[in-house]
Amino acid sequence: MAQKYEKAIAIEKDNIVVDGIDVSGHWNRMFEQRVITEYTPELIEKIADIPNAESFANCYQCAKCVAVCPVDVVGNYGPRKLYRYAQTGMDLTEAPELWLCTTCANCLRVCPKEVNMVKIMPAAREQAILDGKFVPNELQQAFENTAKSGNPLGQPQRKRDAWIQSAGVPVPIIKDLGRKVNVLWYVGSYPSYHPRGIDAAAAAARIFNALGIDFAILGKEEKDDADSQRLAGEKGLFEMMTEQNIETFNKYEWDEMVVTGPHELNAFKNVYPKYGFERPVVHYSTFLARYLDQLKPLLQHSVEKKITYHDPCYLGRHNGEYEAPRKLLEAIPGVELVEMQRNRENGYCCGGGGGGMWMDSFTAKHTTMRLSEKRAMEAASTGANVLAVACPFEVSRFTDAVKSTGNEHVDVLDILELLDKSMRGE
Amino acid sequence: MNIVVAIKHIPSIADDLPVSGNTVDFDSVDFVLNEFDEQSIEQAVLVKEAVGGTVTVVGVDMIGELDAVLHLALAKGADKAVKITGDDPAADSHTQAKWLSEAIKGMSADIIFAGVQASNDLDGQIGPMLAAYLDMPYIGGVSSVEVAGDSATVNKEFAGGVGAKYEVSLPMVVGVQASVKPPRYAPVSKVRQVAQTATIEKVAPSGEVSSGLTMKKMAPPVVTGHAEMIEGSSKEVAAKIVELLKSKGLA
């Protein structure tokens, strides 16, 4: 239960005596009412009373979070500010601010009071959705697409495995294979449908084949993980997709699941256990890093590039994987790896998390610049000519961002694509 | 106030539309709610919220999957759902209007909403035909409806951004272009709850008419023309475009 507040009452004394000494004087008075005494704490309680959003009330305004919040860099944001806005009259469930947090968890990393936006935001958003409050249009569309077509892009389910044709290597479907496999590869929605995502999926298929991995995919049976939809407040949708996915996953025999995307990793590894699914799941970077010895001899072509790597929030901060992607990049001959100023634990969010992926135009109205653009500029400032990513949301986001910030000379490539380039030559 | 909304389930264009014989191969497409009907459901629910009453959604079940859309409408604020078990995905709009009007007759409707058109046949006839069969006035291209007593003020859109306000007496049929507010979002948890508890009234199709049209042939459009990307600096590109427009007699 959230802590309850009394309305603040200004203390103003004409005379004050401390330890027998009269310390009355203008300096110990308030010259005027402090702003917050004009308000009741109800709007803070309103949020903190929502199950899972209790920690909102913990904030003691130290402002550590603001310094690391990626949204504050392009606007006025961060848990401290949201608390303050609520203190001075903002109903978070009705404000545009409700939709700006990407659940990147950088504030949680530094907050001494464990104010947890990764829990607060989904809970407050769910409340807003259930109460019929404003929901950004683009986000509604992504929700509806996911419910209807099994993916946020609104692409037909029966084309989910159409990308296989571009791989040029066998990509077995587990249903057709009819036997146990070592690796069930969950491809994901963007790698299945988005043109740039497909490039990464095809690269992964070629790498798995070259390594002789016994793998299969779910093909037309695969559906979106819906984790970002959950973080954007659509818990009912997430639960529906989760039930369907767990049933599909458990239909087949496999030892380990490899996922292309960090959001899927987060869903299947950290959230699905609450729904009864507890099987080993790893991100492709973690998985491939285990095969470095076999992989290195395959990386025959030099990739003479200066590469900087963007840590996806849901791979890094949320799941602790910082080194495997770097090891893979360093294994590629010719690569010079440089770091951006904000890296690893302090990596800067691309803006795609927590539903941000589907709120680009909405977010743009409330910020000075897209997070992806800020990050693309940071990448360019390292002098790198490749921005390497490990999350399927990022390829399209950063490809747009390097263009809109005049940094077209920076290529945005998934680590999978870079490994594939080195394996096959251009 | 008895508010009725006629809704239509149409093939999704997210996918290719496979043609089989004289019609779309209905077995290999997904069906979705006609987007103008999302608008009319919202407008109907707004009217209910303003003046009270019940909203009944009614549609022709063409492929046995209409329930999903009816559940969605209920989750968005409709109170009752009726489906006409047509089971003929190729039924034309004249036939459907007849079936709908027969089903609506017993509902003592004060106001009937239809989308201005459905994006499968772009026929735009259901609303006017319903009005004719039910002997009610019709007003289409509407972007807001305000009911007061036994009349309503509606905003009708014309070409060129011109709008006009009409006062219409009830009962009437309204063809909705856009709801006065964007359609609300129905959370999946609510849709699922509705799907478990709602009852959908089934009505057999009744009445026979025909548009008198027969489909001779249906074929995907032939892809023609091509796009040319013009390279160079913005000045060069602009010069080339001007040249091109001149050569085509367009400038």
Ligand SMILES: Cc1cc2nc3c(=O)[nH]c(=O)nc-3n(C[C@H](O)[C@H](O)[C@H](O)COP(=O)(O)OP(=O)(O)OC[C@H]3O[C@@H](n4cnc5c(N)ncnc54)[C@H](O)[C@@H]3O)c2cc1C
């Ligand atoms: C949540 C919270 C609640 C608090 N509640 C109370 C309370 O009820 N009562 C109470 O007595 N104290 C309270 N405090 C503590 C009190 O606010 C601080 O201790 C005090 O205000 C800080 O003064 P300082 O000079 O030590 O801080 P500093 O950090 O030295 O000063 C901070 C401010 O000084 C100015 N400043 C600092 N350096 C410079 C510079 N180089 N040039 C120009 N300007 C500069 C800036 O305006 C800056 O914002 C609270 C603190 C917090 C975080």
Ligand code: SF4
């Ligand atoms: S770091 Fe935590 S306690 Fe400090 S201002 Fe931010 S949310 Fe509040």
Ligand code: SF4
């Ligand atoms: S989770 Fe990230 S975006 Fe959200 S408030 Fe915290 S730092 Fe800002």
